[in-house]
Amino acid sequence: MRQPSDAEAGVTTRRGRNKERARKRVYASAITLFRHKGYAETSVAEIAEHADIARGSFFNYFPRKDxxxxxxxxxxxxxxxxxxxxxxxxxxxxxxxxxxxxxxxxxxxxxxxxxxxxxxxxxxxxxxxxxxxxxxxxxxxxxxxxxxxxxxxxxxxxxxxxxxxxxxxxxxxxxxxxxxxxxxxxxxxxxxxxxxxxxxxxxxxxxxxxxxxx
Structure with a gap:
C-alpha cells in the first residue's frame, strides 16, 4: 500500500487545520446569535450567513443544529x-x-x-x-x-x-x-x-x- 508523500501529507494536514478553523468560526457565530436571539429563534441559515459560508456548508461541520x-x-x-x-x-x-x-x-x-x-x-x-x-x-x-x-x-x-x-x-x-x-x-x-x-x-x-x- 502506497504511503502518502510529504507533500500530500502536508496538504491533508493543512486541510484539517482549515476545516477546524472554519468549524470554530461556525460555532462562534452560533454562540453569538444564541446569546442575542436565543437558540430556537436562530436558524441554520442565519448561522451560516454570520460565519460567511454557504448554508449547505454548515453540515460539513455540524450534522444538525442541536x-x-x-x-x-x-x-x-x-x-x-x-x-x-x-x-x-x-x-x-x-x-x-x-x-x-x-x-x-x-x-x-x-x-x-x-x-x-x-x-x-x-x-x-x-x-x-x-x-x-x-x-x-x-x-x-x-x-x-x-x-x-x-x-x-x-x-x-x-x-x-x-x-x-x-x-x-x-x-x-x-x-x-x-x-x-x-x-x-x-x-x-x-x-x-x-x-x-x-x-x-x-x-x-x-x-x-x-x-x-x-
Missing part, C-alpha cells in the same frame, strides 16, 4: 473541570468541596446569563437531560468518595448514587432559577448553596420516636 448544544456542553465541561482544578484543594472537607463546586457552577451560569438561559432551554427542549453523558454526577461522586475514604461520610453511602442525587439537585435548582422573571432572579450560587445545605443537614430534627407527640 449538535451545537453538544459542542457547548463539551466546552462547558472543560471549563468546569479547569476551574474546579483551580479551586478544589486536597484536604478540603467534603462539605466545603461540594460547596465550592456549587459556587463554581453558579458563577459559570451567571457570568453569561443570556447564553446560559438560551442553552438551558435548548438543552431541555432537545431532550438532553434524558441522554446526557454522566459527567457532573461523576464530579460530585469523586468528591463524596474522597470524603468517604477520610471518614467524613458514612461508609455505607454509595458515592455514585450520591453523585446522581447532587446532579439532580443542581439541575432542579438551575431550572427553577431560570424560570424566574429577570427582576426576581437573585444569585444562583446562593440558591445552590441553600439547597446543598438542606441536603447535607437534613430536614428532620434528631429527636426520638415520640418527640412532639401529645
Amino acid at each position: 449538535a451545537l448544544i453538544c459542542a457547548w456542553l463539551k466546552e462547558r465541561r472543560a471549563t468546569l473541570t479547569r476551574r474546579l482544578g483551580t479551586h478544589l484543594r486536597c484536604g478540603m472537607h467534603v462539605a466545603e468541596s461540594l460547596g465550592t463546586c456549587m459556587s463554581v457552577l453558579g458563577a459559570l451560569n451567571e457570568e453569561d446569563l443570556d447564553l446560559s438561559l438560551a442553552m438551558l432551554t435548548a438543552w431541555v427542549q432537545a431532550g438532553r437531560p434524558l441522554d446526557q453523558e454522566p459527567h457532573l454526577e461523576a464530579v460530585f461522586a469523586e468528591i463524596v468518595e474522597c470524603g468517604r475514604t477520610r471518614g467524613e461520610v458514612p461508609d455505607a453511602l454509595d458515592s455514585g448514587q450520591v453523585g446522581e442525587l447532587l446532579r439532580d439537585l443542581y439541575i432542579g435548582v438551575l431550572c427553577r432559577w431560570a424560570r424566574r422573571p429577570p427582576a426576581e432572579q437573585h444569585s444562583l450560587g446562593a440558591d445552590l448553596q441553600q439547597a446543598l445545605d438542606l441536603l447535607l443537614h437534613g430536614i428532620a430534627t434528631p429527636a426520638g420516636p415520640h418527640h412532639g407527640r401529645r
